[in-house]
Structures are given as C-alpha cells and as structure tokens.
Amino acid sequence: xxxxxxxxxxxxxxxxxxxxxxxxxxxxxxxxxxxxxxxxxxxxxxxxxxxxxxxxxxxxxxxxxxxxxxxxxxxxxxxxxxxxxxxxxxxxxxxxxxxxxxxxxxxxxxxxxxxxxxxxxxxxxxxxxxxxxxxxxxxxxxxxxxxxxxxxxxxxxxxxxxxxxxxxxxxxxxxxxxxxxxxxxxxxxxxxxxxxxxxxxxxxxxxxxxxxxxxxxxxxxxxxxxxxxxxxxxxxxxxxxxxxxxxxxxxxxxxxxxxxxxxxxxxxxxxxxxxxxxx
Amino acid sequence: xxxxxxxxxxxxxxxxxxxxxxxxxxxxxxxxxxxxxxxxxxxxxxxxxxxxxxxxxxxxxxxxxxxxxxxxxxxxxxxxxxxxxxxxxxxxxxxxxxxxxxxxxxxxxxxxxxxxxxxxxxxxxxxxxxxxxxxxxxxxxxxxxxxxxxxxxxxxxxxxxxxxxxxxxxxxxxxxxxxxxxxxxxxxxxxxxxxxxxxxxxxxxxxxxxxxxxxxxxxxxxxxxxxxxxxxxxxxxxxxxxxxxxxxxxxxxxxxxxxxxxxxxxxxxxxxxxxxxxxxxxxxxxxxxxxxxxxxxxxxxxxxxxxxxxxxxxxxxxxxxxxxxxxxxxxxxxxxxxxxxxxxxxxxxxxxxxxxxxxxxxxxxxxxxxxxxxxxxxxxxxxxxxxxxxxxxxxxxxxxxxxxxxxxxxxxxxxxxxxxxxxxxxxxxxxxxxxxxxxxxxxxxxxxxxxxxxxxxxxxxxxxxxxxxxxxxxxxxxxxxxxxxxxxxxxxxxxxxxxxxxxxxxxxxxxxxxxxxxxxxxxxxxxxxxxxxxxxxxxxxxxxxxxxxxxxxxxxxxxxxxxxxxxxxxxxxxxx
Ligand SMILES: Cc1ncc(C[n+]2csc(CCOP(=O)(O)OP(=O)(O)O)c2C)c(N)n1
Ligand code: SF4
Numbered sequence: 108x109x110x111x112x113x114x115x116x117x118x119x120x121x122x123x124x125x126x127x128x129x130x131x132x133x134x135x136x137x138x139x140x141x142x143x144x145x146x147x148x149x150x151x152x153x154x155x156x157x158x159x160x161x162x163x164x165x166x167x168x169x170x171x172x173x174x175x176x177x178x179x180x181x182x183x184x185x186x187x188x189x190x191x192x193x194x195x196x197x198x199x200x201x202x203x204x205x206x207x208x209x210x211x212x213x214x215x216x217x218x219x220x221x222x223x224x225x226x227x228x229x230x231x232x233x234x235x236x237x238x239x240x241x242x243x244x245x246x247x248x249x250x251x252x253x254x255x256x257x258x259x260x261x262x263x264x265x266x267x268x269x270x271x272x273x274x275x276x277x278x279x280x281x282x283x284x285x286x287x288x289x290x291x292x293x294x295x296x297x298x299x300x301x302x303x304x305x306x307x308x309x310x311x312x313x314x315x316x317x318x319x320x321x322x323x324x325x326x327x328x329x330x331x332x333x334x335x336x337x338x339x340x341x342x343x344x345x346x347x348x349x350x351x352x353x354x355x356x357x358x359x360x361x362x363x364x365x366x367x368x369x370x371x372x373x374x375x376x377x378x379x380x381x382x383x384x385x386x
Numbered sequence: 387x388x389x390x391x392x393x394x395x396x397x398x399x400x401x402x403x404x405x406x407x408x409x410x411x412x413x414x415x416x417x418x419x420x421x422x423x424x425x426x427x428x429x430x431x432x433x434x435x436x437x438x439x440x441x442x443x444x445x446x447x448x449x450x451x452x453x454x455x456x457x458x459x460x461x462x463x464x465x466x467x468x469x470x471x472x473x474x475x476x477x478x479x480x481x482x483x484x485x486x487x488x489x490x491x492x493x494x495x496x497x498x499x500x501x502x503x504x505x506x507x508x509x510x511x512x513x514x515x516x517x518x519x520x521x522x523x524x525x526x527x528x529x530x531x532x533x534x535x536x537x538x539x540x541x542x543x544x545x546x547x548x549x550x551x552x553x554x555x556x557x558x559x560x561x562x563x564x565x566x567x568x569x570x571x572x573x574x575x576x577x578x579x580x581x582x583x584x585x586x587x588x589x590x591x592x593x594x595x596x597x598x599x600x601x602x603x604x605x606x607x608x609x610x611x612x613x614x615x616x617x618x619x620x621x622x623x624x625x626x627x628x629x630x631x632x633x634x635x636x637x638x639x640x641x642x643x644x645x646x647x648x649x650x651x652x653x654x655x656x657x658x659x660x661x662x663x664x665x666x667x668x669x670x671x672x673x674x675x676x677x678x679x680x681x682x683x684x685x686x687x688x689x690x691x692x693x694x695x696x697x698x699x700x701x702x703x704x705x706x707x708x709x710x711x712x713x714x715x716x717x718x719x720x721x722x723x724x725x726x727x728x729x730x731x732x733x734x735x736x737x738x739x740x741x742x743x744x745x746x747x748x749x750x751x752x753x754x755x756x757x758x759x760x761x762x763x764x765x766x767x768x769x770x771x772x773x774x775x776x777x778x779x780x781x782x783x784x785x786x787x788x789x790x791x792x793x794x795x796x797x798x799x800x801x802x803x804x805x806x807x808x809x810x811x812x813x814x815x816x817x818x819x820x821x822x823x824x825x826x827x828x829x830x831x832x833x834x835x836x837x838x839x840x841x842x843x844x845x846x847x848x849x850x851x852x853x854x855x856x857x858x859x860x861x862x863x864x865x866x867x868x869x870x871x872x873x874x875x876x877x878x879x880x881x882x883x884x885x886x887x888x889x890x891x892x893x894x895x896x897x898x899x900x901x902x903x904x905x906x907x908x909x910x911x912x913x914x915x916x917x918x919x920x921x922x923x924x925x926x927x928x929x930x931x932x933x934x935x936x937x938x939x940x941x942x943x944x945x946x947x948x949x950x951x952x953x954x955x956x957x958x959x960x961x962x
Binding site: 127154155156157159161164171172175176177178179180181182184185187188189190191192193194195196197199200217218220221369371372373374375376377379380381384385386 | 413416417586588589590591595599602603607608610627628629630631632633634636638639640642643644646647648649650651652653654655656658672673675676680763766803804805806807808809810811812813814815822823
C-alpha cells in the first residue's frame, strides 16, 4: 500500500486519535481496535492525512470520529462500496473500511462478497460481537441459533451463523486473519500485515460487547492464539476452516490473487470525443 | 409538392434489421443536409420480437415526432398491432408492404392511406447476400428523395469492414429499393435543405450519448453503476471514453454500491457520477441523503422509464419527478435538473456536474427513455454556463480547520484526503461545524439551514429555464416533452396566436421569482407533462404563483405527446 512517509516527522500513536470521547460502553472491545489502528499507523509511518477510515453504522462503525485521519462515517452496510470508490479514485491513500458484524454480514453482506471478489487494495476490519450493539441487543448473522436474550427472537434466532472467514476465502479476499481485542499486540501486528498485503485484507476481530453479550468476557479463555498457520494455498485454508469453531486466531491466508486497480493513462481529450459525433 | 418534414416508420420482427435501416436512413439524410430524429419502439422480448423505427426528417431541427406518419415501410407484420397507437396513418399516408407477408392489418388502413406493394423478400432473394431491410432502406430513401450518394456513403462507412461482398450485396439491394420506389406515388419527397450545413457543424448523436459526453465535459472521471434499461447506453458510452481520459467505470454489485462508491470518489475529490432508472434510483435514495448530509458532490442520472416498480422498462415516462424531488428522508435539499432535448442532454449534464462540485451536493439529472434512446441529426450542442469549481481547503495549521463552517454563501471549503491539517470525518450523523456528531437542536438547525441556503443563494443564471415567445398564454413544461411543446407553439404562432413556452431546466431548488418574471403578462397557463398523476402540475402548485387559469395536459407514457394535441389543448382553453 502507501510507501512509508520519509518526511522527518515522528509519528506517535496519540497523533492519530481525535479528542472526541467515544460513545462506547466502558470495557467494549472496540477500544482495543481504535488503539491498535493508531499504533499500526504510527508504526508504519503513514501520515494522518494520507489515511482514510470508512465505516457504516453501528457501535463499531463510530470509529472514524475517534481518529485524527480522514473519515467517512456513511450509512448502514455500505462501508465497503464507499471505501472502494475512494480507493479507486485516490489509489495513493491508505484506506481502511470497518464496522460491526451486522453492518458487514447482514445489511452489507452482498458488498462483503463482492469486495472480496473485486479484491481492491483495502483493509476491512469487522469487529464481531455476534450482536447488534447499537440497536440494543438483537441477533446478528454470527449469533448462535439458541441465543435467546433478544426480545425480537425470544426463542433464539433459530438459524445457523455465517462463517465469515469461509465467505471471505471463497469470495476471493487476498488476506484473511482473525484477531482478538484481548490480545492487542497481536491485533496491531496483524493490522500492519493486513495494510501491507496487496488486495482486500479481511481482518475478523473478536470484539466483545460487554453490555449485550457479557458472557463474551470469557473469550479470553476460549480464544486460541496463533492457532492458524498462514498459508498461500486456498484449498489448505479451506480445509483448516472445516474444523474452525470461530475461536482460532492468527493469519489464515495470504494469497496472490490479482488486485483490481485499473489506472488507465489518458490518451485522448474532450475534443476527440466531440469529433466522434460529427457527421 | 415537396414537404418540409417527412415521417417514416419501419416495422418488422426483431432481427429483420429495422433499427439498422432506420439509423442508416437518418445518417444518409444528415449527409444530404437534412435534420432528423429517430425514436424506437421495442417489444419486451430479449431477442427478436417486434420492433419499429420512427424517423422524422426535416429542413428544420426536429424535437418531436409529428402527429402523423407519411410513409410506413413494413418488412413484415409480426405483432405490428402492438404499435398501432404509434402509427397514425391518414389519407395522405403511404404504406409499402411486402404482399408475401399477407394483408395490411385493418387498424392501419382505417383512415385511408394508399397501400403499395413492395416485394422485399423476393427482391432480396434475387440478390446474392441481399437483405430485405436494405431494400426497404433504398425504397424509403427513394421516396424521401434522398441523394443516392449520401446513402452509399453511409453504407460504405457502416458495412466497409464486413468486406466487399457484403457491400456489393447491400448496394444492390438499395438500388433495387430505389427502383421500386419510382413505381409508387411520389408526393413525399423532402424539400432540399435551405443551405448546405458548414463542415463539422452537424452531429449524429443519441440523448444517452450526449448525457455521457456532458458528464465527461463537466469533469467526471469516476463512474460506478449497475446495468438497467434505458440507462445502460450511457454507461456503455462512458466506459471506453473514461478509460481514454484516464478515468474509471466500475460495474457495481447493485445500486446501493453504485451510489456509495460515487460518494467515496466524490469525497476523495474526483467528480463522480452514476446512471440508473427508477428502480435503481429508489435504491439510491438513502445514499443520496448521505451525500446531502456530508456535503459530498455526486451526480445521479435517472433515465426515466414507465413506472412504478419494474413498470415498462423500454418505454418513456416522466413519473420519477416526485421521487427525484422528494424521495429522500429528512430535510434533504439537493439539486434536480432536466435536459429538455437530445442536444441539451450534453449541456445540462455538464451543468449538473459543475453544480454538484460547486455546491457540494448530490445533483439529479432527470432524462428519459424517449430522449435517451432517440438519435438525432442536429446542430452541434453547446456547453454549460460557467460555474465556479469545487472550493477546497488547505489549512496551514492543525486544529483550526472546520469543514462545515457556515460561510457567507454557506459553502464551506472542503479538505481533500491527502491535505495536511484538513482531517475531518464526513458524517451522516448530524454534526457541528467541525464535523463532530451532535444532537444539539441549535447545531441541527444551523446545519440544516446552511445546507438549504447554499443552494438557494446561488445564482443559477439564465440557464434555469428556456423561455421563448410572448403573449398572454403560456405553456409550462419540462424534459423531453418540450420538443412537442415547442412545435405546437410554432404552429400556433404561424396561425397568429401568441404563445410563450417555459421549459424548466432547474427543478430544485425551485426558482419562484424567476418563473414569476417569465410569466409577466400571462393570464392563462397550460401545463404539459407525461405522467398519469400530474406530478409536474402539483410541483408547480407547491412552489410557484400561477395565474388563476391553469389547465394541465398530462398523459402517462409510453405514448408520446404530439404537437397537434398540445396546440389543440391550448386553443380549447382560450376565451371564446
Ligand atoms: C438502513 C438502516 N437500517 C437499520 C438501521 C439501524 N441500525 C443501526 S446500527 C444497527 C446494527 C449494528 O450492529 P453491528 O453492525 O453488529 O454493530 P455493533 O453496533 O454491534 O457494533 C442497526 C440495525 C440503520 N441505521 N439503517
Ligand atoms: S453496546 Fe456493546 S458493542 Fe456497543 S459500545 Fe456497548 S459494549 Fe460496545
């Protein structure tokens, strides 16, 4: 992606934070993602002004306001298309798209498939808490079928959850990893790797919702660190996912799929186009 | 007697080559110095099915089909009854049909046109590689009195790359058509052009091509869109040309993606556009609202077709006016413009891009199938009036830049990503001047007011409408219907009735003071539009002061409004 900034500026993580106070509940996993982004950007030396963070709607999607980079806090589910338009129009920028699991896999599900397939050079961070936090606790596409805490689905949603990593893999994402907010250092490292890898990098972050899924505080016991061994082979990655229960962390896949980055050189001017119509 | 205008229809089943014959005749007439307009009618079939090409050739610029058809050349009669309403044949008309295809359908001969035999299939068969549509082209060109050399030049250009054999066959078929034309009643020849047009001054262009060209002239270098009839031609025109200009067209996964990609590019500082039709526009409304709230330039072209829902995808209507004006939730001021002729698609789309950029606002261009898919020989289209460029910011120290600061003209300089010290979040949440989310009533009121006022205080100049003629009666209209209205007005004036035509190009923000000035001295208004629900009439009632005597001539698509009925409607309303 963007070459490291060679200007003699010291970049510290705090420079990437804005002074807006997050609306998040104390203990929310999303704080760790915010911090990891600022650390990763500082570490890579990417200038604030050369970075853009694009999100949809949800607790997780509030991210851009808390960062001191260019931000686009758009509409529910549409972070990826907005990020795609920005990156294709301004390929020199480092563009991160981000949001929650409802934003990315439910209302934005179609864009997720097609963004992976299109493989534009973006990072897509999904802060998965298996619930709709912002709308106060409904089931999401990654919620277990028997989770019965929502008044909307008192018997539980009754449908099997999506497997986002599998979807990303079969759809064509070029880098796939899973991180956990309870392991912020690895999260930062993985972010750096995701930014540096060409094409669409999908970072699935297990990010507990302490308010509507308090039991997720136990994830620190369930998550297996570095459980994946990175592979370039999509078939191998697929095989690994067959036994994945959603708690394996690490880089699953880093591929060499062709990146969509059309950059045609101008070869004509308006006068040439006018001439086409002259009788 | 030679006529100043000649209307010709070709009909035939899909694959019969009706459109090719029509396009070649139009191009040949253009080369011979005539003006012309070709519209088309297609059945719902994906391939095949019935189709008809309607041409009007004339010594003056043509903006609308005539009330009647002078010459119908039928390659076959398959499903022609579906077009009956579009084929008004009277006693002055001539039908040339292949006797091998059976009798002329009754509906066509009811008003007494002359019927002549044109053995198209047989003639084509007698020529090695001959095709019936080329015989039909020759016959029509012969009857219209179009110079043979002009026809040959067009055929050479169109078929040259198919090789000598194809050219020879086509030329022989056309020659046979010309020969047969001589056998038929011959009062239909077009009067020769008044003067030969100067080299390079006439264009052959469709409305959708002109729209695409206008977008590029306005500076659009990023397009994201999802295919939909009748807007796809705009995209097909744009894709290779954008590449030539160093830009990009992305085929998005749906219209939700299209509009959001466009906003992403616009936020990044690259003028961006999407083109769609009603169903796609409906999907885009939330995104357009985001563009309004974040003050991000974007252009959305809606090439209207019959609605609601999937409606009549291949036919024209003006019924997306309501959704374009007020389809967004919340108080959502934006700009809506509408070209009123094929040539005008270029300037109006260019203007839309410039307005979107200058005012940092999503701008909707309402074109329609009739104008978009019609092709015309016309005088080279003009450009849009000057509009200031997008105002950008380059703050020189950190922490002072306020992206949404309220300025004198309510437009705030926009920092583009990559600009040091300009970092801000474009937020669909209500935000204060710095861009930080806010639920404070005073902040909401301030920003709503700012977003409305920046559009209201801007001076749109004389391009807001075309105001023509004078007198106490006025026709107010918009969009492609303007062509028929203009012709109706010309006829009325020729009959000694003074009439004013006001065709609105700028629909939002409404310009009540300008319309009041244009209506100075008018006591009687006829509103003309192609909707069932009189959407334009209701819009005028909501925003403007009109005289007491207002009538409305409105009809849904797909039938075109014809000049004669418009002139009659105005006369009917006249005081006895
Ligand atoms: C079109 C639309 N539909 C519904 C909503 C309401 N809404 C806001 S956020 C949200 C779900 C957010 O859940 P998720 O993406 O999982 O993020 P979280 O809040 O858990 O971080 C919904 C349904 C909306 N803003 N827009
Ligand atoms: S509701 Fe859940 S996801 Fe939202 S801020 Fe609170 S803890 Fe985080």
